[in-house]
Amino acid sequence: MLTTDDIVYLKGVGPSKAKVLAAELDIHTAGDLLEHIPYRYIDRSVMSTVANLTEDNALAVLRGTVNNMQTASLGPRRERLTVDFHDGTGTIQLVWFAGTKWARERLKPNVEYLVIGKPTLYNGSWQISHPELEPYSSVGDDRHPLLPVYNTTEKMKQHGLGTRALARITESLLANLAPVAETIPTDIIQKFRLMGRDQALRAIHYPDSPQQLEAARTRLKFEELFFLQLDYQWAHSERQLHSEGRIFPHVGDCFNRFYNEKLPFPLTGAQKRVVREVREDMRSGHQMNRLIQGDVGSGKTLVALMCMLLALDNGCQACLMAPTEILATQHYQTFVRMLDGIGIRTELLIGSVRPTEKRRIKAGMMSGEVQIVIGTHALIEDDVHFRDLGLVVIDEQHRFGVEQRSKLWSKATPPPHILVMTATPIPRTLAMTLYGDLDCSIIDELPPGRHPVKTYHRTEPRRPLVFNFLKQQIDAGRQVYFVYPLIHESEKMDLKDLEDGLEMVQNYFPRPHYATSMVHGQLTAEGKAFEMERFKQGKTQIMVATTVIEVGVDVPNATVMVIENAERFGLSQLHQLRGRVGRGGEQSYCILMTKDNLSYTSKERIRTMCSTTDGFEIAEADLRLRGPGDIQGLQQSGVLDLKLASIVDDEPLVRATRDEVHDLLASDPTLAAHPLLARYIEHSKNKMLWGKIS
Ligand code: ADP
Numbered sequence: 001m002l003t004t005d006d007i008v009y010l011k012g013v014g015p016s017k018a019k020v021l022a023a024e025l026d027i028h029t030a031g032d033l034l035e036h037i038p039y040r041y042i043d044r045s046v047m048s049t050v051a052n053l054t055e056d057n058a059l060a061v062l063r064g065t066v067n068n069m070q071t072a073s074l075g076p077r078r079e080r081l082t083v084d085f086h087d088g089t090g091t092i093q094l095v096w097f098a099g100t101k102w103a104r105e106r107l108k109p110n111v112e113y114l115v116i117g118k119p120t121l122y123n124g125s126w127q128i129s130h131p132e133l134e135p136y137s138s139v140g141d142d143r144h145p146l147l148p149v150y151n152t153t154e155k156m157k158q159h160g161l162g163t164r165a166l167a168r169i170t171e172s173l174l175a176n177l178a179p180v181a182e183t184i185p186t187d188i189i190q191k192f193r194l195m196g197r198d199q200a201l202r203a204i205h206y207p208d209s210p211q212q213l214e215a216a217r218t219r220l221k222f223e224e225l226f227f228l229q230l231d232y233q234w235a236h237s238e239r240q241l242h243s244e245g246r247i248f249p250h251v252g253d254c255f256n257r258f259y260n261e262k263l264p265f266p267l268t269g270a271q272k273r274v275v276r277e278v279r280e281d282m283r284s285g286h287q288m289n290r291l292i293q294g295d296v297g298s299g300k301t302l303v304a305l306m307c308m309l310l311a312l313d314n315g316c317q318a319c320l321m322a323p324t325e326i327l328a329t330q331h332y333q334t335f336v337r338m339l340d341g342i343g344i345r346t347e348l349l350i351g352s353v354r355p356t357e358k359r360r361i362k363a364g365m366m367s368g369e370v371q372i373v374i375g376t377h378a379l380i381e382d383d384v385h386f387r388d389l390g391l392v393v394i395d396e397q398h399r400f401g402v403e404q405r406s407k408l409w410s411k412a413t414p415p416p417h418i419l420v421m422t423a424t425p426i427p428r429t430l431a432m433t434l435y436g437d438l439d440c441s442i443i444d445e446l447p448p449g450r451h452p453v454k455t456y457h458r459t460e461p462r463r464p465l466v467f468n469f470l471k472q473q474i475d476a477g478r479q480v481y482f483v484y485p486l487i488h489e490s491e492k493m494d495l496k497d498l499e500d501g502l503e504m505v506q507n508y509f510p511r512p513h514y515a516t517s518m519v520h521g522q523l524t525a526e527g528k529a530f531e532m533e534r535f536k537q538g539k540t541q542i543m544v545a546t547t548v549i550e551v552g553v554d555v556p557n558a559t560v561m562v563i564e565n566a567e568r569f570g571l572s573q574l575h576q577l578r579g580r581v582g583r584g585g586e587q588s589y590c591i592l593m594t595k596d597n598l599s600y601t602s603k604e605r606i607r608t609m610c611s612t613t614d615g616f617e618i619a620e621a622d623l624r625l626r627g628p629g630d631i632q633g634l635q636q637s638g639v640l641d642l643k644l645a646s647i648v649d650d651e652p653l654v655r656a657t658r659d660e661v662h663d664l665l666a667s668d669p670t671l672a673a674h675p676l677l678a679r680y681i682e683h684s685k686n687k688m689l690w691g692k693i694s
Pocket residue numbers: 265266267268271294295296297298299300301302423447448552554556583
């Protein structure tokens with residue numbers, strides 16, 4: 001038997017079962033079956049007994065017989081089945097509320113069963129509901145101290161493919177299997193003392209001991225992560241080798257005059273470092289494809305501006321694309337202010353610009369007179385052309401789809417250098433995996449003089465105190481935000497929540513002494529800009545908004561952010577929102593209003609927010625609480641397909657495999673000395689990678 005053999009030829013399978021395996025678990029070959037790895041093992045040497053069950057006994061494995069079957073009706077088509085289970089040390093009850101028919105047919109007196117389940121104390125006696133159960137005799141003899149337990153589906157069970165059946169099929173497969181070829185280079189196997197692939201695949205199903213199981217797991221995790229790294233890093237080095245890039249050798253008037261005459265404050269060390277990294281990229285001869293990660297308020301805009309000036313100094317145009325009109329407008333104003341007197345023509349291209357004005361701007365972009373354009377999606381429309389676009393900056397990149405982003409690079413040949421910026425930090429372990437493929441700069445330093453935002457959790461009864469505090473802040477000349485989540489499917493209902501909120505706020509903060517702005521998604525662009533501007537200029541002290549203000553908005557005089565229904569927001573969103581305050585010299589506050597009884601994860605999120613302002617720590621917590629499946633941007637990354645390894649728990653292995661693949665590609669860039677790996681790359685399905693699309 002070879003791992004590539006069709007599953008249908010396996011002992012105990014046959015055509016109909018093969019069909020079910022293919023449909024339910026995508027298992028087609030013997031190799032696929034080997035990769036269907038047990039999620040648990042039954043250790044028969046440490047079976048529980050009824051006499052020594054304990055409350056924290058997470059999962060009990062018992063051996064004994066049943067009698068005294070009873071059925072009680074619980075209403076139409078609902079019943080409860082109970083049976084007494086004895087193992088010589090005591091008696092417990094097994095209970096079924098569903099699948100009672102199945103259980104009734106299976107349960108026989110005088111048969112010894114293996115029972116697995118979670119015992120609970122009910123009215124002072126033990127019971128297990130919905131245990132796994134099967135005749136002990138079918139569990140096999142004592143050859144295997146640890147028995148594998150596999151994931152199966154209802155349909156599989158109906159076709160005789162329960163976990164025990166899978167175990168038996170796998171056992172006979174292993175007995176007849178030719179040695180499985182090694183895939184990892186020998187020197188790496190030796191360096192990490194990894195178990196060989198053949199032994200690991202056998203031991204992961206039928207381990208001789210817990211120690212051997214652990215070694216097999218480590219080996220297989222290493223392998224998964226190793227090939228994931230190989231995909232990423234190979235793609236990265238391919239791009240380095242084959243991408244043609246504009247060469248920007250000069251630092252000229254634009255950059256120097258700005259730096260010497262206009263820079264409003266000294267750059268932070270991190271900002272300087274990142275500008276240097278970008279400059280290196282832009283003169284390397286390869287197309288730059290760099291991600292700048294910097295926490296909210298770390299000063300990414302300034303870095304973007306300076307990089308754009310470098311492009312201008314080399315005779316090219318530069319553009320910046322932002323996800324919302326508010327943000328684009330704000331960037332535009334910042335740029336115009338900072339570049340005042342240098343004589344650089346800068347324009348704003350957003351949907352709400354008047355048609356004649358748009359035509360004028362587009363003509364200027366085509367002729368090259370317009371040197372810097374800031375805009376929204378309006379920038380990627382088909383009738384937008386540049387004379388010579390040399391650098392594209394994308395702010396808050398996760399807000400844009402892959403296609404939208406890629407449209408921008410097609411607006412010049414050779415393609416422009418790309419800089420993407422995000423304030424959503426990616427957890428370190430993920431970064432290590434993903435940035436095999438993407439160059440990444442981190443602005444890990446905030447401008448001096450910032451006080452970390454103080455964050456508090458409050459519930460409804462304390463609202464009057466919260467409002468009193470807001471009054472003090474406003475009377476001291478500060479401004480405050482109220483943010484409401486988008487809860488309902490319909491924007492109308494969300495608007496209703498917001499309007500109720502506005503009414504409550506205005507009751508506490510009556511006109512004319514206080515003035516309130518409201519911004520939400522239903523407003524026109526002009527309406528939004530108008531309200532934002534009033535708030536920015538201090539004409540209103542209170543801003544009531546939905547999450548449209550989440551990204552980028554910069555009003556340094558705002559010192560309090562009240563987040564309503566904070567339990568409804570994800571961690572990274574809360575962090576983004578909080579970043580709207582603490583931007584000036586004053587101490588700022590974030591108040592998380594929630595209902596009273598919160599779920600565990602909501603509580604953890606709130607606790608995390610109150611205990612740290614570090615975006616990376618928050619990202620790690622987010623990853624722990626949600627798992628990688630929900631992290632933005634990871635869908636096409638491959639880390640979600642990992643079978644054994646976990647990006648969250650296996651950081652040392654992630655690190656080790658990243659370094660090994662790095663060294664390997666450094667010494668053998670074409671994989672000429674590693675034909676097996678070269679073959680793997682050729683067939684690799686992970687063609688869609690971040691670096692190509694970001
Ligand atoms: P973000 O990284 O969140 O986009 P911004 O670029 O909006 O942050 O910058 C946040 C604020 O910090 C702005 O008001 C900006 O003018 C200010 N800022 C940026 N760099 C510095 C610096 N080196 N020193 C002091 N303030 C700075």
